[in-house]
Amino acid sequence: MLNLSNFVQKAQQLLDPTQSLNITDSDRNPSKASLFQSQFRLPSSQHPLYEITAELTIPPPNATQGERDRDRGYQYAGKLHLSESYLCFSTTPSSFLQSASTSTSSIFTGQTHGGGPSGNGFTFPLSAVRRVERLHSQNFQFALAITTWNGISQDAAKDKDRKDLKEQRITIQLAGTRPACERFCDGLKKGLRSNVGNVSKLKKVVSECYSEYLLRTEDEKNANPPDAGLGMLFKYPGDPKKLRDRAKMRLWAEYLRDNGRNLTLIRQPTFHKLIRVGLPNRLRGEMWELSSGSIYLRLENPTLYADTLTKFSGQESLAIDEIEKDLNRSLPEYPGFQSEEGIGRLRRVLTAYSWVNADVGYCQAMNIVVAALLIYMSESQAFFLLSALCDRLVPGYYSTTMYGTLLDQKVFESLVEKTMPILWDHLVKSDVQLSVVSLPWFLSLYINSMPLVFAFRVLDVFFVEGPKVLFQVGLAILRINGEELLDATDDGAFISVLKSYFSRLDESAHPKSENPKLRAVTRFQELMVVAFKEFSGITHSSITESRLKNKDAVLNNIESFAKRTAIRNLGPDSKLLSADELGALYDRFYGVLYERQQRDHILQQEQARRAKSSRSRIPEAHHPSDDHGIEKGRVGLGPSTSLMDYDAFREFLAAMSKWAISDAPTTPRRDNFGDKQGGFYSSLRRADASLSPWGTGPEPADHEFLQRLFRKWDTGSTSALTLQNVVSGMARIKGKRDIMGTINYFFELHDDDGDGKVDREGILRMSEALLFLSRRGLEGTLSPPNPAMNVSGDGLNGGSDAPGQSVNERFLGSVSAFIRRCFEYADPDHPHNQNAIQDVQERLDAQRLEDSAAEELVNPDAFAIGDDDEDEDDDLLAMDSPTGSPRAAAKRSDHSAGEPPALQLNSSSTGLRTDDDAMVRRRVSKAQSERANAALDPSNPLHITLPTFRMVVLADELLEQFFESSFPASFHIIEGLASSATPTSASSLTTFSSLGMGAGRAVNAALGGGPGASAGGRGLRGVLDNIVTDGMRVAAEVRRRMEEAQKELEKNALPGQRNDEEEEEDEEEPGFERSSGAGKGSAYRGDAERRSVRSSDRDLLTGADAEASDTINRSTSNIEGSGGSGASDGNGSTTKNAEGAGKVMGVEFDG
Amino acid sequence: MADSGNAPKPSSSVKLVLLGEAAVGKSSLVLRFVNNDFQENKEPTIGAAFLTQKCNLPTRTIKFEIWDTAGQERFASLAPMYYRNAQAALVVYDLTKPTSLVKAKHWVAELQRQASPGIVIALVGNKLDLTNDEAGSGGDGESPGVDGEGDARKVTTDEAKTYADEEGLLFFETSAKTGYNVTEVFTAIANAIPETSLKTARGPGAAHAAARSEEQRVNLNGARDQNAKDGCAC
């Protein structure tokens, strides 16, 4: 069963009304829904569900409205639209059907000639519709009679009033096929039913409208009229006589009586005329909220303002501090703001807004705008109007980067250049930057530039016709003052010309004219005429066009400024990294956050789409491109977050370090940093993000080491990293490039309590980390082993270094040796354990002998190697203290840690032998491991200290090189992985990683004596041997595949042979990713990209392409024909179909 | 002209921009310089406030066109609009607030990289009256710096001075409240603007502007004598 109210609720949740209408892709390619919302000024919860061509008939009024036919009333041809909660009619023939082209949807953006973007018609909340009757019409078409709740607040009063109040009843004749009409009526019926519950909201909203009070008879006007602003207490600005306020009020009273008031008002041409002559004081606020549509936001949630204040009462914020500073300098010339009453209202509205829209918070200039609003409207009305301003009318003006302000200044400059080329040349020549003058006009909506009475006249039109008015007025100001401005040659002169002009707006524009009529024209009137006549070509669509053209440049400027600022403010740590590295870190940091937000958004939309389509059978209910917030994360728009959580951190690392990429089968990574030149974000903006939680990038690994790194960098323990954290963390690894620093850092990473000791478990974790970091191969400069061998002069073992053995394979051996040495040289935790350790040591040694012996049986060739094993200790001893014990050697090396060269020479050979040693022991039997396990009894706690750790590392050439070069080099900050020579997914070392995470943990459990202690069946050594064994096998596999890949690369050098490649991919063994060589890798990525585009086409962007091509058409047609749509203002096309005989057919919907 | 002996000196305008963290006293410094006054700022600033003040040097007159940028952090992205073609910049920090010096250093770096190449930058540590230094705290009796109460200074003169020298900036410590050193800052800037940049910086309009302000300006002897020593007519 269809549950419309549920659906509406869902839609409302999904489309947060406070979400800002950024200038986004949705502008370039606006969804039908957002165009619909703009035309009728509706909240973003509303979607165009049904529409139908129709003719509106308004019955003749009591009072005269003009020279129209009194009997038939007024008729308008146009379109009737139905959304979840609104029934709208407009003479502007725009269509929002999915099938409609963008140009028919955005037609309202054309020139308005004062008609306003929504033309003539109405915007009725369905809760304000009292009754719909279906009438018989002569030509067998559908006709509906609609009765509204106009004057609902009066209804409650005595019966006698109802007689005074004529019911508002209009008829609408639908012009469409019978099924189309039926569908529309069905939709209307459902909508009405589900909105019955909203009548109480309607009553509340209406009761706060001054028009209700105005239209009451004198004797029923109670003492307390609705709040129409501070003006009621402190007088409205200007002289009411001069403003002819009473006359205007009478005209409005008549209009509202005839055409409905507030939510049930019908717009006819007089409405627009009345607005142009200036609104009367007490109705101004209500008309502002009506024409801006903020009243519909209020209707949606009438108590939001009060609720917000209650909810956040007593809380503090940065915004509140900033607001407080500005309260005393917001229209201080108006008496209301010299009083606590006015200041209090201003404080509350600004504060409440800063809570509901934390992204904007508070921006200077909002204080002035809100102060102005509060003169004419209640706090709650001003609160919602501020919301409409920030979200729709002047988007981005007050955001944290103020990109909207800067963008509109660029647009304004380009308009000046186009319309006043001489003045523009003059400005350029005199090096005067126009925007230093015009920026305050836009930012404060002229309120701070002109005397208040005139600024409010501009606002009257602005709220009806939109932001283009700001441009028209600005251009007119320059045009009128053109001559004088051509004489001005610096900022000062320029400013003073305009200042004096603004101060004389009330003077005659033609003081010397003979013609008294001309003499009576004020400069302000002249300004309005020039603005709206001479610059009538400035339309909403031409502004939108120009905004799109300039947007990227403006955002790039802001972003490079923000980047410079951020990087400079990173503190001393950042000095350790190069400027390029910092720049790249910054880009990567915000790039990841941005992309993740995009992805979340798309995923949410996809979910919403699925939820909707499964919930609703309404065919038009698909709104695939409601993407207002699509660019929310972009820095230039004011990032909504600058904190990186753990998952983002993983993604961040996976883009520059191959070890941070998961071993699980991954989605192929995308070359996202390769082509970011100049258009970092535009490359990201491609809508090819797949539905994978990692987008099209590789799935990042999740390893204990990553968690440690994250925690280490997260110095504030907030579970989130700032850019500062990331830079400081990276500086420790990559900054100093000194091996001791890196070794220390690695040790610190594993020294959980910071006591300078790492325990048994820590040692295991370190080795796991080493294996984890090296499992995709080592990077950096690794000196070939042979020369080192020669230097050491140790010819004995030279032969054991099989020529084919790769560095990576040798490294596995090094790690194995590392663990063993760590345990060998570990210090006991308590002195009395010394003996126990000695015991362990002895038993280990003994076991090694046995191992060798066992090995001997299996492989006689290994015999000599077993001897080497014995020698190894001797080497170490000889190196430092020929006569000492291993412990002494460890102690000594504490002091000798600063002399790595000496160690290096000797250790080069030990490292190799260790490797062999490991090879030997990989066949150690389970039984033997179990015996060894006793030696590692957790009841003998032990630890290594930093000096020991250093010694152990430096004792191995490869480990040393790992810390010296390989580890720091594995962070490809600048070039990223895409352009790295190493293939990103050389191999997926499945067995290896499962050991690192699975078996490794089992070992820890065994050693830690925890609940898992019974796992002692697998001794450490057994596990280690397995690690090594698996590692070797896998490493061999890697090598084989790399060779294969190399061959393949050579074979398939021609791009045309990719088909073969794909076939081969299919043949890959499970558990291994395709082992692509460097060149092949990039070819493959290209392919992946194509593939992901295809899949997202399918999944997400149905219809978007069509819209994109429409956009192109639109932009060309707009340039030529922006004037055409103005003719559609309605009453010219009135037809004379008489209303059918009124037999009631429809259901009656009574609230 | 009546007295050829007192012929008008060459006059030129210099665009100067004030930058610095919110509440360090930028507006107060300008107000002190332009009106010789100190009071709470009643002027709502949208973007930046524009003020002018003349400064008489022995050989020429400088007309400062001052852009006092808005305090709120988010307005920082508008700053390039104001410093773009400025010939001088006053980068202000509050010497009782170390973070404001960090911010000041940022602005210096930003100007050095983004503003016109020859821009003259002065680093100014304001609110000297809050310290125990004799020079600054003299003006007002109720200065918190007096006796035992402790020194609110958090940025040493040395630290800032060293930095200023490294970067080749003019350096002053001022108090907008007492007026200490305020005029000196502007005079030093006026003196530091190279003659050549005055002639060329403002493009063809500059000569025209200079000529116009000469016409309008009647220079009195008295003021001039005083200025020979003091620098500025304020």
Ligand SMILES: Nc1nc2c(ncn2[C@@H]2O[C@H](COP(=O)(O)OP(=O)(O)O)[C@@H](O)[C@H]2O)c(=O)[nH]1
């Ligand atoms: N004690 C003291 N206070 C100052 C001084 N200069 C400014 N202030 C105060 O610092 C606050 C911020 O000053 P303001 O000029 O608005 O700073 P701006 O935001 O940089 O323009 C105001 O309360 C001033 O009264 C100074 O030299 N000494």
Ligand SMILES: [Mg+2]
């Ligand atoms: Mg200020």
